Amino acid sequence: MKCKSKTLLLPLLLLSFFSTYAIASPLNITIGSSLSTTPLSDNDESYWLSPSGNYAFGFYPLPCKTNDPVAQCYVVGIWNARSATKTLVWVANRDSLPFSGSSSILFTKYGTLVRISGDKEIALLSNIQEPASYAMINDNGNLVLYNSDSRIMWESFDYPTDTILPGQTLKSGFSLIASTSRSDHSSGRYILRITNDGDILIYHDYDFVYAINRYYKVRHVDMNLDSNGNLYLVDQNGLNIGSLTKGKMQTDNQNSSNPVIFRATLDSDGIFRLYREEIGSGKEKSWRLSSNKKILFVFLRDLLFVVIFVGILSCIYHAVTLRKNQPTQGELQLGTV
Template identity: 40%
Template sequence: MAAILFFFLLLSANFLATTQQGHFNTSLGSSLTPTRNSSWLSPSGFYGFGFYQQGNGFCVGIFIAGIPQKTVVWKANRDSPPVPANVTLLLTGGGRLILQSAEGEETSIVNTPEPVAKASMLDSGNFILYNSDEEIIWQSFRNPTNIVLPGQGLLAGEELYSSVSETDQSTGIFRLKMQHDGNLVQYPKDTPDSSAYAYYSSSTYGRGDNVSLNLDGHLYLLNYTGFTIKNLVPGGYSTEETIYLMKVDADGIFRLYSFTTNQSNMSIVWASSDDKCSPKGRCGLNRYCVKNDGDIYCQCLPGFAVSGERGCQ
């Protein structure tokens, strides 16, 4: 049974791409603007690819359109600033997905090895680009940012990076990596893959090169044979009318969330740590983390004074 589940998870994106094309394909020449016809929806309308508002501007990404609170699950050009309302998202006749300014300047949304023939936003939350032979040449599931959706998985060598904040999806200061040694590990962003910098580990070192993190109501690690080598979340949770996602939050802790279509907010089901001071580097240079009645504070080491947003000198 585990083997069947494993291969289903790895092949689900291709299966959905085949079965959910129909009239929901986005063809060459299609365009979106932030204020009118702002997204391409999945067949059910639950997920959307297109513009969402951030501050006084707009960003391009994938979001859950089927709940009251528009939750972003993937952002294009993650560290680029928001754009004004007079831009156009265009799948060009030449097979490029670009952002075009009012002055005609072009910015690529994704880079593909060959021209795009069509695109699809699937009900799995996966946005897919195809070539003229209907082969997948790019998909958001294999280019994750800070979230894993059911059926997506995090494959060996792939990483998630936290966001700056809940409202700013730019790259934050923490990462979660599914290592080639079979270990799922968290580090500060700009550090080597070394145990000296790790602050979370699944303790599955040496379990093989093809271990993946999977989500379908609970989080677990599978090897290439489909054998579950570790359940990160004890037990399982009902998937009936409930949707789950796993996110590396801005505070460096990764959490399993659940929600239903009538909820305005997601609920935390499980967290990799209850200690909000556990992520290394959270407080910046020459500062340390202090807990007080559930809140945390960053204080300067003795002899240092606050200098800048995340440091002491």
């Protein structure tokens, strides 16, 4: 019941937080720019918005795992700012525990983003090759850091967590890792991986569960999501080799009078889904792009292993018993003439 109450509390928490600290952001995030969990003036912010306001980067509030139902914790991430649910689509340091209390995010003079809590500085981004001069959260939800020549130094699209957004590519050899639950965004037990052999596979604790595209038999496959909600596969030459949505979006898009946003997410139940939400109406629709075969697959596999193991043990037992009951060479059996 505690988990359920906290899940129900989350939308109210998000609505309260974002309505309180909804402040327009500059297009470029420059050296010295900062965010705070406790803005002290109208010039302070808790997040930065993309130019159109579609996406935000900053402090995302979550219920704390305490007995206090109104306690507020945070993670640093990117979310759909215009979505009714304010869905989190990317998380920095996702396997670190949500934090409470006063914290700030600073774009340092060294050209990177850090979270400051007390006297601690925690790096938010990794694999930055050289200092950035400015950053931007783009309208497609991509957080990008640029150098002084406006060359990209780092972008969140290269490091997805559980979701890909329109314009984003999940590259061969990369993975999506489902969240633990709707309110716990740490790495869960399901992984969607594009192998170097071109297979798109879903695993549960590294046990194979489901294959999405093994029938294509093409090496080096990337997965793309476009602005119309079409999720398709391309080979190493950029050629479209198959669709995972197969035109499901076309009719819905034609019938919609409101702007729509899409995302493809590996959910905490291990199912890969495509989501479509109409901005303004809050109507959301989803399609399953995979099935969860885990229970049947693992049951049959484990049953087979048990049968084989018991059979081997039985053979060994009977072989040892038979050998013990047989006389050794030259031994006289009692009762024989």
